[in-house]
Amino acid sequence: xxxKKMNKKTESVAVPSVTCAEMQQGIIDRLHKGLxxxxxxxxxxxxxxxxxxxxxxxxxxxxxxxxxNHAGKDTRAVNYLSLEFLMGRLLSNNLQxxxxxxxxxxxxKGLGKDLYELCDEExxxxxxxxxxxxxxxxxxxxxxxxxxPAIGYGxxxxxxxxxxxxxxxxxxxxxDTWREYGNPWEICRPESIQLIxxxxxxxxxxxxxxxxxxxxxxxxKLKGVPWDIPIVGYGAKTVNILRLWESRASEAFDWDVFNAxxxxxxxxxxxxxxxxxxxxxxxxSTDAGKELRLIQQYFFxxxxxxxxxxxxxxxxxxxxELPKKVAIQLNDTHPTxxxxxxxxxxxxxxxxxxxxxxxICQKTFAYTNHTLLPExxxxxxxxxxxxxxxxxLEIIYEIxxxxxxxxxxxxxxxxxxxxxKLSIIEESDNRMVRMANLCVITAYKxxxxxAVHSELVKTDLFPEFHELFPTKLVNVTNGVTxxxxxxxxxxxxxxxxDETIGDDWVLNLDKLxxxxxxxxxxxxxxxxxxxxxxNKVEMAKIxxxxxxxxxxxxAIFDVQIKRLHEYKRQQLNLIHILTLYKRLLENPDxxxxxxxxxxxxxxxxxxxxxxxxxxxxxKIADKVNNDTRIKDKLKVVFLPNYRVSLAEKMxxxxxxxxxxxxxxxxxxxxxxxxxxxxxxxxxxxxxxxNIEMAEEIGEQHMFIFGLSVDEVKDLKTKGYxxxxxxxxxxxxxxxxxxxxxxxxxxxxPGLLSDIKRSLLEWGDEYLCLADYASYLEAHQKIDALxxxxxxxxxxxxxxxxxxxxxxxxRSIEDYASKIWKxxxxxxx
Ligand code: NTF
Numbered sequence: 001x002x003x004k005k006m007n008k009k010t011e012s013v014a015v016p017s018v019t020c021a022e023m024q025q026g027i028i029d030r031l032h033k034g035l036x037x038x039x040x041x042x043x044x045x046x047x048x049x050x051x052x053x054x055x056x057x058x059x060x061x062x063x064x065x066x067x068x069n070h071a072g073k074d075t076r077a078v079n080y081l082s083l084e085f086l087m088g089r090l091l092s093n094n095l096q097x098x099x100x101x102x103x104x105x106x107x108x109k110g111l112g113k114d115l116y117e118l119c120d121e122e123x124x125x126x127x128x129x130x131x132x133x134x135x136x137x138x139x140x141x142x143x144x145x146x147x148x149p150a151i152g153y154g155x156x157x158x159x160x161x162x163x164x165x166x167x168x169x170x171x172x173x174x175x176d177t178w179r180e181y182g183n184p185w186e187i188c189r190p191e192s193i194q195l196i197x198x199x200x201x202x203x204x205x206x207x208x209x210x211x212x213x214x215x216x217x218x219x220x221k222l223k224g225v226p227w228d229i230p231i232v233g234y235g236a237k238t239v240n241i242l243r244l245w246e247s248r249a250s251e252a253f254d255w256d257v258f259n260a261x262x263x264x265x266x267x268x269x270x271x272x273x274x275x276x277x278x279x280x281x282x283x284x285s286t287d288a289g290k291e292l293r294l295i296q297q298y299f300f301x302x303x304x305x306x307x308x309x310x311x312x313x314x315x316x317x318x319x320x321e322l323p324k325k326v327a328i329q330l331n332d333t334h335p336t337x338x339x340x341x342x343x344x345x346x347x348x349x350x351x352x353x354x355x356x357x358x359x360i361c362q363k364t365f366a367y368t369n370h371t372l373l374p375e376x377x378x379x380x381x382x383x384x385x386x387x388x389x390x391x392x393l394e395i396i397y398e399i400x401x402x403x404x405x406x407x408x409x410x411x412x413x414x415x416x417x418x419x420x421k422l423s424i425i426e427e428s429d430n431r432m433v434r435m436a437n438l439c440v441i442t443a444y445k446x447x448x449x450x451a452v453h454s455e456l457v458k459t460d461l462f463p464e465f466h467e468l469f470p471t472k473l474v475n476v477t478n479g480v481t482x483x484x485x486x487x488x489x490x491x492x493x494x495x496x497x498d499e500t501i502g503d504d505w506v507l508n509l510d511k512l513x514x515x516x517x518x519x520x521x522x523x524x525x526x527x528x529x530x531x532x533x534x535n536k537v538e539m540a541k542i543x544x545x546x547x548x549x550x551x552x553x554x555a556i557f558d559v560q561i562k563r564l565h566e567y568k569r570q571q572l573n574l575i576h577i578l579t580l581y582k583r584l585l586e587n588p589d590x591x592x593x594x595x596x597x598x599x600x601x602x603x604x605x606x607x608x609x610x611x612x613x614x615x616x617x618x619k620i621a622d623k624v625n626n627d628t629r630i631k632d633k634l635k636v637v638f639l640p641n642y643r644v645s646l647a648e649k650m651x652x653x654x655x656x657x658x659x660x661x662x663x664x665x666x667x668x669x670x671x672x673x674x675x676x677x678x679x680x681x682x683x684x685x686x687x688x689x690n691i692e693m694a695e696e697i698g699e700q701h702m703f704i705f706g707l708s709v710d711e712v713k714d715l716k717t718k719g720y721x722x723x724x725x726x727x728x729x730x731x732x733x734x735x736x737x738x739x740x741x742x743x744x745x746x747x748x749p750g751l752l753s754d755i756k757r758s759l760l761e762w763g764d765e766y767l768c769l770a771d772y773a774s775y776l777e778a779h780q781k782i783d784a785l786x787x788x789x790x791x792x793x794x795x796x797x798x799x800x801x802x803x804x805x806x807x808x809x810r811s812i813e814d815y816a817s818k819i820w821k822x823x824x825x826x827x828x
Contacts, residue, residue, distance in 0.1 A: 017099075017100070017103075018058070018100055018103060019103070020103050020106045020107045020110065021107075023054065023100070023103055023104055023107035024107045024110055024111060026054035026057060027047075027050050027051050027054045027107065027108070027111065028050075028111070029054070030049075030050035030051075030053040030054050031046065031047070031050040034049075034050060034053045035049060035050055035053075039111060044113075044117060044118060044121050045121050047108075047113050047118050047121075048091065048118040048119070048121035048122060049184050051091065051104065051108070051115075051118055052090075052091055052122075052184035052185065053184055055091065055094050055095065055098065055100075055104075056184065056185070056230075058098055058100070058236075059094065059098070059230045059232055059236075059239055060230070062232070062236050062237075062238075062239040062827070063230045063239040063241070065239075065827050066238050066239045066240065066827055069825055069827050070149045070825060071314075071315070073825060074315040074316070074325065075149040075325075075823070075825050076149065076324060076325050076326070076327065076820075076821070076822060076823065077148075077149035077150055077151065077325070077326065077327070077822075078143070078148065078149070078150045078151075078327045078328075078329055078815075078816075078820045078822055079150070079151050079153060079304065079308050079326065079327065079328045079329070080136065080139060080140065080143075080150060080151070080152045080153065080329050080331065081153045081300075081301065081304055081328060081329065081330055081331060081335035081338055082132075082133070082136040082152065082153070082154055082331035082332075082334070082335065083154065083155060083296075083297065083300065083331070083332075083334040083335065084127060084128030084129060084132055084133030084136060084154070084280070084331075084334075085125075085127050085128055085133055085136045085137050085140070085152060085154045085242060085244075086125075086126060086127060086128030086129070086130070086133035086134040086136070086137050086161075086644060087124075087125035087127065087137045087229075087242075087644070088124050088125060088126075088137070088484070088643070088644025088645055088647075088648070089119060089122040089123075089124055089125070089644070089645050090122070090125070090185050090229075091118070091119050091122050092115075092119045092488050093141075093232075093483065093484050093488055094232050095115075096234070096483055096487055096488045097141075097145070097232040097233060097234045097235070097236060097483060098232060098236050099234075099235065099236070101115075120645075122645075123176075123177075123178040123179075124160075124178065124643045124644050124645050125160065125178055125183075126160035126161040126176055126178060126280075126643055126644070127154060127155070127157050127160045127161075127244075127280060128160075128161065128280070129161060129280070129563065130562065130563040131370070131562070131563075131668075131669070131670050131671075132331065132332060132370050134644065134670060135331075135370075135449075135478055135670060135808075136152065136154075136331055138479065138480050138481040138484070138485075138670070138808040139152075139808055139811065139812060140152045140231045140240065140242055141231065141233070141234075141481040141483060141484065141808065142479075142481055142807075142808040142809045142811070142812040143231075143233075143240060143812055144231045144232060144233030144234075144238045144239060144240045145233035145234040145235070145238070145481075145483070145507070145809060146233070146238075146809055146812055146813070146816075146824060147233065147237055147238045147824040147825060147826030147827075148238075148812070148816060148822050148823075148824055148825075149240075149822070149825055150240050151240065151241055151242075151243055152231070152240070152241070152242040152243065153242075153243050153244075153245075153300070153303075153304040153307070154242060154243070154244045154245075154300070155244060155245055155246075155277050155280075155296065155299075155300050156186075156225075156227045156244035156245055156246040156277055157277055157278070157279060157280045158179070158246075158274075158277060158278050158279070159175045159176050159177065159178075159278060159279045159280065160176045160178050160280050161176060161280055161602065161643075162174060162175065162176055162602070162605070163175065163176050163641055164602050164640050164641045164642070165640055165641070166614075166618060166638070166640050169614075169615045169618030169619050169622070170611065170614070170615050170618075171602070171603055171611050171614050171615075173605050175279075185229050185230070186227040186228065186229050186244070187227065187228045187229075187230075188225065188226070188227055189225075189226045189227070189228055189243075190225065192226045192307060192310070193223055193224060193225055193226070194223075194224040194226075194245075194302070194303045194306045194307065195221050195222070195223060195224070195250060196221065196222045196223075196224055196298075196299050196302045196303060197216060197218030197220070197221055197302075198218060198219065198220045198221070198222065198295060198298070198299075198388060198389070199218060199219030199220050199387065199388060200216060200217045200218040200219035200220075200390065201216075201217055201219075201390060202214055202215070202216050202217075202390045202391045202394060203215045203216075203217060213348075214347075214348050214391060214394070215348070216344075216348065216390065216391040221250045222247050222248070222249070222250065222273050222276060222299055223247070223248040223249065223250045223273070224245045224246070224247060224248075224299060224302070224303035225245065225246045225247075225248055226243050226244070226245055226246075226303070226307070227243070227244045227245075227246060228241045228242070228243050228244075229241065229242040229243075229244065233826075234483050234506060234507060235507070237826040237827050238825075238826050238827060243304075243307065245277065245299065245300055245303040245304070246277045247273055247274060247275075247276035247277040247299055248270070248273055248274060249269045249270040249272070249273035249274070250273075251269065252270065275292060276292070276295055276296050276299050277296070277299070281293050281296070290380070290381075290384060291384060291387075291388065294380055294384060294385070294388055294389075295388060297334055297335065297336075297337050298337045298341070298388070298389055298392075300335065301335050301336075301337040301338040301341050302337070302341050304335075304338065305328075305338050305341045305342050305345065306345070308326055308328065309345065312325055312326055319346070319350070319352060319356070319360060322360050322364060323360055323363030323364045326364055327364065327366065327819070327820040327821075327822065328364050328365050328366070329366050329367075329368065329815070329819075329820070330365060330366070330367040330368065330439060330443070331368055331370075332367075332368060332369070332370050332371075333367070333377070333378045333435035333436050333439055334378070336367075336378070336435040336438055336439050337389075337392065338365070339361060339365060339438060339439070339442050340389075340392040340395040340396055340399075340438075341392065342357075342360075342361055342364070342365075343357050343358065343361055343395050343399070344391055344392065344395055346360060346361075347395075348391070354398070358399070358402075361442055362442055362443075362444055363444055364444075365439075365442050365443045365444070366443050366444060366445040366446070366447070366819050366820070367439040367440065367442075367443040367445075367446050367447075368446075368447050368448075368449065368476075369436070369446060369447070369448055369449075369453075369457055369461070369667075370449055370667050370668075371667050372453070372456055372457070372460065372461055372664070372665065372667065373567065373665065377434070377435075377436050378434075378435040378436070379426065379432040379433060379434050379435065380432065380433045380435070381430050381431070381432055381433075382425065382430075382431040382432065382433060383430070383431075385433055393433075396424055396425075396433060396438060397425075399424065399438070399441065399442070400423055400424040400425060403422075403424070403441050404419050404422070404423060407468060408422055408468070411467070411468055418464060421464060422437065422464055422465065422468075423437070424437045424438050424441065436462075440462055440465045440469075440472070441465075443472070444472070445472060445474055445818070445819045446462075446465075446472055446473050446474070447473070447474050447475060447476045447815075447818075447819065448473070448474075448475050448476075448667065449475075449476065449477065449478045449667050449668040449688075449689075450475070450477050450478060450667060450668035450669075450688045450689040450691070450692060451475050451477060451691065451692055452664075452686075452687070452688065452691050452709060453475075453667040453668060453688060454473065454474065454475030455475075456664060456709070457473055458473050474818055474819070476811055476814045476815055476818065476819070477668065477689060477692055477805070477806075477811065477814070478668040478669075478670050478673070478689060478806075478808075478811055479670075479673065479805070479806050479807045479808035479809070479810050479811035479812075480670050480673045480674055480677070480806060480807070480808055481807075481808045481809075482505070482506055482509050482677065482807055482809075483506060484648070485648075485651065485673075485674045485677060485678075486506075486677050486678065487506050488648070489648035489649070489651060489652055489678075490531075490535065490651075490652040490678050492531035492534055492535065492652075493528075493531050493652065493678065493679065493800075496527055496528065496531060497512070497515065500514065500515055500518065500524070501514035501515060502514075507809070509803065509804045509805075509806075509807035509809070509810070510804035510805075511804070512800060512801050512802075512803055512804050513801055513802075513804060514801075515797055515800065515801040516797070516798060516801040516802070518797060519793075519794045519795075519797040519798050519801070520794055522790065524797070525789075525790055525793035525794065525797065526793075528679065528793055528796065528797055529789065529792075529793050529796075531679075532652075532653070532655070532679055532796070533553060535649075535652040535653040536553040536557055536653045536655075537553050538649065538653065539557065539598075539649055539650065539653035540552075540553055542639075542646075542649060543598075543637050543639070546639060546640065547637055547639065547640075549621075549625050549635060549637050551596045551635050551637065552594060552596070552632060554594065555593070555594035555595055555596045555635070556593055556594070556595045556596070556655045556656060556782065556783075556786050557596050557598060557653055557654050557655045557656065558595050558596065558597050558598065558654075558655065558656040558658065558782075559597075559598045559599075559650055559653075559654040559655075559656065559657060559658065559675070559680070560573055560597075560598070560599050560600075560601075560658035560660075561598070561599070561600040561601065561642055561647060561650055561671060562601060562669075562671050563601060563602060563603075563604075564601035564602065564603040564607075564610040564611075564613060564614060565607075565610060566609055566610070566613075566758070566765065566766050567661055567662055567665040567666070567766050568660070568661050568666065569660045569661060569662065569766055569768055569771075570599065570601065570613050570617070571613050571616075571755055571758070571759070571768055572660055572768045572771065572772065572775060573597070573599075573658055573660065574613065574616060574617055574620065574755070575732070575735055575736070575759075575768065575772065576772075576775060576776060576779060577597055577620060577624070577634070577636060578620065578735045578738060578739075579731060579732075579735050579776065580592065580595070580634055581620075581624055581630070581634055582731070582734065582735060582738070584629075584630040584633055584634060585627075585629065585630065588629060588630070588631070590633075592633055592783055593783050593786045593787060594632060594633045594634070594635075595633070595634055595635070596635045596636075596637065597634075597635070597636045597637070598637050598639065598650065598654075599617055599636075599637070599638040599639065600638070600639045600642030600646060600647070600650060601614065601638075601642055602641075602642060608754075609754065609755075609758055612752075612754045612755060613755065614638065615751075615752075616739070616744070616752045616755055617636065617638050618638050619744040619745055619751070619752065620636055620744055621635075621636035621637060621638055622744075623743070623744050624636050625637075647671075647674070651671075651674045651675055651677075651678045651680070652678045654675055654678070654680040655680055655681065655786070655792075656680060656681055656682075656683055656782060657671070657672060657675030657676065657680040657681065657682045657683070657684070658683055658684075659671070659672040659675075659682055659683070659684035659685070659687070659688075659690050660683065660684060660685055660705075660706070660771075660775065661685060661687050661688065662685070662687070662707075662712060662766040662767050662771075663685045663686055663687045663706065663707055663708050663709045663711070663712050664687065664709040664712055664713070665687065665766070666687045666688040666690075667688055668688045668689040669687075669688045669689050669690065670689070672684065672688070672689055672690055672693060673689065673693070673803060673806035676693060676697070676799045676800065676802075676803050676806075677800055677803045677806070678800070679796040679797070679799060679800045680796070680799070681701075681702065681703065681782070681785075681792075681795055681796060681799060682702045682703065682799070683702075683703040683705065683775075683778050683779065683782060684702065684703070684704060684705075685704070685705065685706040685707070685771070686704060686706070686708045686709070687709070689806065690702075690704075692805065692806075693802075693803075693806065696802040696803070696804075696805055696806075697798060697799050697802040698798070698802075701795045701798045701799060702799075703778040703779075703781055703782055704778070705771065705774040705775050705777065705778035706770075706771035706774050706775065707767065707770060707771060712767060715767065715770060720763070720764070720767065720770065722759060722760050722763065722764035722769045722770075723760060725769035725770060725772065725773075726760060726769065729772070729773065732769065732772055732773075736756045736759065736760070737756075739752040739753055739755055739756040740752075740753050740756060
């Protein structure tokens with residue numbers, strides 16, 4: 001397809017523009033020449049595929065230009081290393097970012113096809129678990145949009161996050177097969193394959209002049225095959241890549257064994273090797289497959305570091321230049337192995353001395369911490385390390401020895417407790433390597449992901465490191481891309497914004513402020529609320545299709561969508577629902593605005609309580625939705641298989657956003673931002689980014705409840721007694737006791753008792769009972785406000801209009817200025 005400079009309206013943006021006829025021709029051509037079919041035979045999948053291929057023609061041209069632009073100028077680039085990229089679908093987003101959505105819609109319509117239907121054919125790229133992976137996806141969108149030289153590095157998992165089904169209310173996990181029949185967006189790059197050593201032993205050679213030289217004799221080698229996914233910035237000035245590594249055996253199969261009749265055995269090596277990139281690990285599950293996970297992390301880091309050095313060496317011969325040209329951002333501790341791997345390459349293979357190599361590493365790596373939860377801080381057993389990566393363990397020991405001697409001993413002479421706490425090695429019966437310590441010791445900057453979280457990183461998680469390195473710990477508050485999370489997912493609201501404040505909010509979200517004066521304008525309110533209503537109508541259809549439940553769009557859509565975790569407190573929401581249900585049963589005239597409680601959440605397969613909460617919510621939903629006594633005042637729907645593409649439909653349809661974590665435990669949250677951006681009101685605790693949202697929106701326009709971070713700490717120090725709340729609040733008591741009965745599980749009393757136990761006998765670690773009364777009060781206020789639609793609309797507009805800060809472009813500008821020192825190089 002021919003591309004030209006863009007139309008009058010966005011003259012400054014060099015967007016490939018196509019006419020409707022050209023787009024039609026492009027798609028038909030791809031059907032014929034790319035897929036060997038034609039428009040009469042093709043099914044929707046083929047039409048989707050052909051449309052993607054036609055779009056690729058626009059993308060590839062820009063990709064090549066970006067590549068030449070960056071390589072020609074030998075630019076400094078950031079390499080974003082992340083085990084997770086939760087990309088979702090790419091077609092609609094690419095069309096929006098290329099600014100050819102409308103013309104493609106029109107082109108397909110002319111061919112008798114509906115673009116939205118075709119978009120629904122695309123499997124989600126679910127290469128992530130939740131917030132951390134979705135953040136990485138938003139960040140690479142922003143990096144490309146802002147014109148920064150950047151590469152995302154990840155793993156080309158054969159199976160992304162599991163598909164969730166419910167059987168009798170219980171979560172069943174099924175494999176996700178996102179690329180069973182190929183993926184039109186990816187390009188294989190065999191010219192950049194890497195060989196990755198594993199296992200084996202280390203030999204020490206003594207050279208009289210150079211001293212000891214280490215040689216790692218690997219026991220096995222894996223082949224890392226890169227697949228590139230072009231990342232189109234909005235306005236298409238820059239197209240960066242996401243490079244995903246697939247593991248293969250270095251030999252396809254053993255020819256001799258095959259010839260001798262060992263058909264299955266000849267494949268053993270192949271299947272062992274392919275296991276490494278076979279599945280995404282649900283990050284918050286327990287023990288299983290530790291060795292595989294460590295190999296997976298190392299494989300990914302080794303491929304990426306080698307690739308970074310290969311590109312660096314193309315234009316540079318002086319190692320001093322490396323930290324000037326290369327920034328490596330470690331997205332959590334999962335890619336920590338990149339540190340000892342870079343040390344190993346520089347020392348063992350490139351012959352640099354230790355101090356020089358260490359200096360380079362310390363100037364190259366930065367690390368983002370995403371959680372304070374102790375169970376999520378990665379540790380690997382020394383024994384496992386020694387077996388899989390013997391040379392890396394030696395390097396880590398040396399980094400540790402030097403750190404303890406040169407840094408800790410100098411600051412706190414003779415203080416062995418400090419040394420034990422800060423050491424990379426945890427001394428216990430099963431000695432462990434603490435990955436976070438290695439990251440903090442090495443990185444030149446360490447950031448948390450929201451202001452309160454970054455403070456807690458300094459005061460609670462790494463206080464001694466903060467004393468040692470007072471300028472190292474910084475904050476970069478998270479953000480979300482307005483391209484996907486408003487323009488693409490909520491076309492109604494996007495159009496209203498275009499008409500009201502112009503269309504450049506997409507690139508400058510602060511412009512949303514322009515709607516604040518309209519918050520009290522009844523015409524604007526009406527349009528705003530009509531759009532919400534329409535989005536609810538569409539959501540109601542999806543609910544009906546997937547679960548059979550009918551919901552009224554006049555009810556409040558109260559939504560909690562996020563991973564299932566006790567600290568996120570879906571169980572608090574659950575006991576609120578039970579409270580309302582009980583009130584309705586006791587008094588059928590109980591006056592409340594009808595509510596639809598919507599949930600979407602996957603539980604880690606090994607996380608018992610999380611699965612129990614899903615089961616309970618499903619059982620409660622069954623009962624409530626079929627109880628005619630409550631006259632449809634209450635509905636509960638747990639949508640199966642929560643994922644990015646479903647989220648895109650749920651955020652725009654929500655009235656209430658549930659952000660109810662125990663204060664101090666949700667590092668930031670990003671769903672909170674997406675809801676507000678789409679005009680939902682938040683019921684939330686003063687936690688994570690909720691705090692900064694309250695600063696921007698005004699606390700009085702949110703429903704803030706519960707204990708603050710300091711109050712949580714005080715209560716825990718004093719000694720928290722959940723039974724006090726239980727015995728002092730008869731309503732709470734009756735609701736919890738209900739869980740012991742067989743009311744929700746007829747004939748099987750006790751099936752929901754674990755939830756009650758966790759809240760009483762097991763200590764209610766996440767303080768649900770302490771926050772219950774205040775949560776109920778917040779919900780009363782929600783009910784009251786909704787009765788006044790104008791007042792509700794005003795607040796919803798004030799929320800959306802205040803979201804400028806929570807834009808991933810702003811986050812990336814913060815990283816670029818505070819951490820990466822990166823310059824923009826958009827194509828002219
Ligand atoms: C998550 N962390 C946090 O729990 C969220 O609060 C935060 O918004 C996202 O990261 C993105 O920063 C994780 O997923 C992990 F893996 F660190 F636990």
